Amino acid sequence: MMTRKKIFEKIIEAVIYASGTATTIVVLLIVFFLFREGLGLFRQAPMQKTYTVAVHPQNPVRQLSIDQLKAIFSKKEKNWKTFGGKDQSIETFSSEDIEKHLKGQDLGEAFSKLKGLVTTYAQNKENLVVVMPKKFMPNKFVPIPTEHMSIGAFFGGKEWRPTSEPIHSFGVLPIIAGTLLVCFGALLFAIPTAIIAAIYLVEIANKKVRNIINPFIELLAGIPSVIYGFFGLVVIVPFIQKTFALDMGETALAGSIILGIISLPTIITISEDAIRSVPRELKEASFALGANHLQTIxxxxxxxxxxxxxxxxxxxxGRTVGETMAVLMVTGNAAQMPSSFLDSVRVITSTVAAELGETAQGGIHYRALFMLACVLFILTFWFNLLAEWIVAKKTQK
Amino acid sequence: MSSQNSLSDQNLSLDETAKNMTSEAKIITRNLDFFYGDFQALKNINTQIDAHTVTALIGPSGCGKSTYLRVLNRMNDLIEGAKVKGEVLIDGQNIYDKKLDINELRKNVGMVFQKPTPFPKSIFENVAYGLRVNGMTENIKERVEKSLQQAALWNEVKDHLKKSALGLSGGQQQRLCIARTIAIQPDIILMDEPTSALDPISASQIEDLIMELKERFTIIIVTHNMQQARRVSDKTAFFYLGDLEEYDETPKIFESPASEKTQNYIRGKFG
Structure with a gap:
């Protein structure tokens, strides 16, 4: 009897141990995976994976930075002289231009004839720069080593154009700015509201009122965010559009209001606890000095x-930064630097949610989104750490 | 039964003294009953407390002495379900009168608590707090300094008035709370076991302070420490299960108490 009980206990113990360890490992693996995929971004050029850049052998230019390539392909720079070459106008040929340059020609099955056609086309064009998969590169063209995506271009870049060809832009500044703007707006609205609500619930409302309101606040916390988004889309967005006479109401302001409402229950409940933890003696001491209720509060x-x-x-x-669905629905998702609350903005979560499905695994766009997720992870992690630090510091005192 | 008789006799005589000596009486309670919901915490309490005296309230835990103390500045109003019957007169005015300004009352009847309760503010602001909320902001620096001096704390804190009050020792915090209380110039100071959370040296400092403050204030102190009651008070009231069992001159209570319960309590037989 005794031994069977002991064995049973041992098994339970082992199960608890195993599941605890497994959970910890899974969490760590997720974080590890996130960063491994994300950091890979900076070991890749912001182009399609198999593509290379090449110039005509007679062209003396052997080095072009990503920014220079962008300038060339967006036709902002038109002369090789700028890059230390001959005084020639620049002609570009990327896979997008195949239709333009090789119009009506038979490319063969699975582009088997493409390399030949491109070689013929490019042979005598000294001013040509080609971006193409390596296997279609015209003969004798000299490949130019492409730089990796730089950290500065990622965090400092103001353009998020993950699908622009042939060079992609992964500047997350507008997205981070949009995220912070929406969060800031949300808190501007939520913090005073929540604190007043918490003060009311703890200090002023009687038991009856409190017992009615508290379940509603808990309910508020349980509503799926897509419903908030829906509410925002149907009620708040048209309201903003009308009030400010905008072309469209999907703005940072709409996102801020919705996120503010979503974060209310979190802030109210925690503030409530904080206010409730004020020692009764302290309140009484204030009253005993002749202070009235408002002064005491x-x-x-x-x-x-x-x-x-x-x-x-x-x-x-932390809650608002990580919120996805509702913001995706009401902010309009334009990846541009916002200049006011009435601009359409795109936030980190929406970007990842909306774009990840369309990327090739391991591709540069995929890695950029992972890196963006890392930024989000660090942001929320930092916020949580800060909150805990403040509480810890308080309890020390 | 005998003790009940003696109690009602005493009440009678007290009532008479109250009538005869109203000029000196600072606080008078008549037929005071107090309820927490259905529980009666004070039963028919009749007392008279004279100005510029120290009155000690003693008795076992839950006897009603703190409740009595908190009746006097209406601190019990904060508790849901609390109810008062009878009369409480301070300077002849019923403090449970509906027209009475409760903040004005509390300004006049200061209170020091069992645990030091400094606000999370600077030392200066702690003392200034009561002045500010009561609009006594003239000469605020002088008033704060004077109060700290009267509370025998000035010399210890004068060089760091801007530091947080939470950094002071327990005894200093309690003297700060006394300074804070006397800053708004009350007539009466209620003290709810003011030394029970302190070490013996800090406690004796507070006791010395009480003796000094007696000159200018009427002090009522709840204490579990018999020696303390004996040392600092002029009169002592012994509460037992919500009754005022005995109330008399302190030497009398400690040397020849009328009630057997009082005697047993003072001798440490229960409580």
Whole structure:
């Protein structure tokens, strides 16, 4: 009897141990995977994987940076002289131009004749620069080593054009700016509202009211974000469009309002706890000095609960930064540098959610999205850490 | 039964003294009952407390002495379901009168708590707090300094008034709370076991302070420490299960108490 019980206990213990270890490992693996996929971005050129850049053997230029290539293919730079070559106008040939340059010619099955055709076309064009898969590269053309995607171009770039050919732009500045703008707006609206609500619930409302309101706040936290998004799309977006006479109401403002509402329950509940944890003696001490209720709330209770309230706000930010569906639905998703709350913006989560499905695994676009996810991970991680640090510092005191 | 008789006799005599000596009486309670919901925490309490005296309230835990104390500045109003019957007069005015300004009352009846309760502000702002909320902002620096001096804390803190009050020791914090209380110039100071959370040296400093403050304030102190009650108070009230069992001159209570319960309690037989 005894031994069977012991064995049973051992098994349970082993199961708990195994599942605990497994969970930890899975979490670590996910983080590891995220960063491995993301950091791969900086070991690749911002072009399609098999493509190379090449110039005519007579062209003395042997080096072109990514920015220079972008300038060339967007026709901003038109002369080789700029890059230390001869005084010749630049002609470009990327896979997009096949139709233009080789009009009506038979490319053969699976482009078997393409290389020959391109070679014929390019042979005497000294001013030609070609971007193409290596196997179609015209004979004798000299490949130019392409730089890897730089960290500066990723974090400092103002253009997010992941599908522009032949050089992609992965500047995340507008996306990060959009994210921060929407979050900032959300908090601007949510923090005061939530704190007032928390003060009301703890200090002013009687038990009956509290028992009615609290379940609603919990309910608010349980609503799927797509429903908030739907509400935003049907109610808030048209309202903003009308109020500000805009062409479209999908703006940062709409995102901020929706995210603010979504983060309310988080901030309210945590602030409530912070306010409730103010020692009764402290409140009584304030009353005993002849302070009225409002004076006590704003001069004693709120200052005492401030660190808790701040960490509530930060956790609220964490919640809003990571929110996806609702923002995707109401912000319009234009990847441009926002100049006001009435601009359409795109946030990190929406970008990843909307674009990841269309990318090739291991491709540069795929890695850029992973890197973006890493940025999001670091942001939320940092916010959570900050909130915990503030609470820890408080308890030390 | 005998103790009940003696109690009602005493109440009678107290009532008479109240009538005769109203000029000196600072606080009078008449037929005071107090309820937390259905529980009656104070039963028919009749007391008279004279100005510029120290009154000690003693008794076992849950006897009603803290409740009595908190009746006097209406701190019990904050508790849901609390109910008061009878009269509580301070300077002849019923403090449970509906027209009474409760903040004005609390300004006049200061309170020091068991645990030091400094606000999370600077030392200066802690003392200034009561002045500010009561609009007594003239000469605020002088008032703060004077209060700190009266609370025997000035010399220790005068060089770092801007530092957080939370950095002071327990005894210093408690003296700060006393300074904060006397800054708004109350007539009466209620002290709810003000030394029970402190070390013996800090406690004796507070006791010395109480003796000094007696000159200018009427002090009522709840204490579990018999020696302390004996040392600092002029009169002592012994509460037992919501009754005022005995109330008399302190030497009398400690040397020849009328009630057997009082005697047993003071001798440490229960409580």
């Amino acid at each position: 704003f001069k004693v209770i709120v200052p005492y609960a401030l660190s808790g309230i701040v960490s509530a706000a930060i956790l609220g930010v």
